[in-house]
Amino acid sequence: MALSAQQVEQYQQDGYVCGGRFHDTEQPMKGPLLTQKVHEALRAAASAGVQTVECSLDLERSTTSVEVDAEGWTWQGRRYPFLESCKDRTIYYWAEDAFQPAARFTTSLTKLVPTAWGPPTFEIDGIKMHPTEHVSPYADAERKVDLIQPRGKVILDTCGGLGYTAAACLKGGAKQVLSYEKNEDVIWLRGLNPWSPESGGALTLAHADIVEQILTMPDASVDAVLHDPPRFGIAGELYSQAFYDQLARVLKRRGRLFHYTGTPNKLTSGRDVPNEVAKRLRRAGFTAELNGDGVLATRTQ
């Protein structure tokens, strides 16, 4: 259902996103998503004279049947052209009459990037936002979320991104997930990504800066926190003592926090980010231990 102009204005003023789609008219239509792998399969079938191809047009969430010929292909009664150029690190979506890269530039270049696992990752100014080399970003999110034992809890998901940590919280039985995402282009990507959860029900997604919003949250109002910020070098405010003090304030006593930091010394030149994070969290009133590629902390005071 399209939002009225008034509703859109209200949602914008409130900073809230409805179903990941507050710019209703600007949201891309749901349609086929193409990767180089799928495009090559369609082309190869056309060259070989094969008429029907089973493939995925939703980043491997499902498979479907596509009719192919020398000029293009047909899916669900609609014709689509082959691309002149199809890059391997790009995902293309159907924008009414042509395929376009799933990328946007408002304040930074934000793009969906395919992975070998199906669920895509995304990049902001060339910086990849999930580990994808050895694990699917979806499975990685589930591992992080397991550490905070989501069942029945109200969870603060500080950095929403594509919503994989939020999806893992919901899958793990969270009572409520409060997600924040400050980059509107990331929210736009969520609308395209079939692996991103819709907001509504137990998931609330706010288009807002968590550094500002956390100041408005009541004391001891969440049971657990999942903090998955961009790397320290580009989002230092999300690693600051002042922010950790706020995390401690909004988290209930004995509540758990998992803070993704990346592997020690790997992403940053010489800084021991995980241990610096653990030290600051202890100062904020947590017990904190390094755990995998992050810090697992429990609020004590």
Ligand SMILES: C[S@@+](CC[C@H](N)C(=O)[O-])C[C@H]1O[C@@H](n2cnc3c(N)ncnc32)[C@H](O)[C@@H]1O
């Ligand atoms: C590593 S990604 C998070 C990935 C996410 N957990 C997921 O499941 O896809 C970090 C995200 O934090 C967002 N971000 C950065 N600073 C923020 C802030 N101050 N408030 C809210 N979101 C922020 C970035 O735009 C980016 O989408």
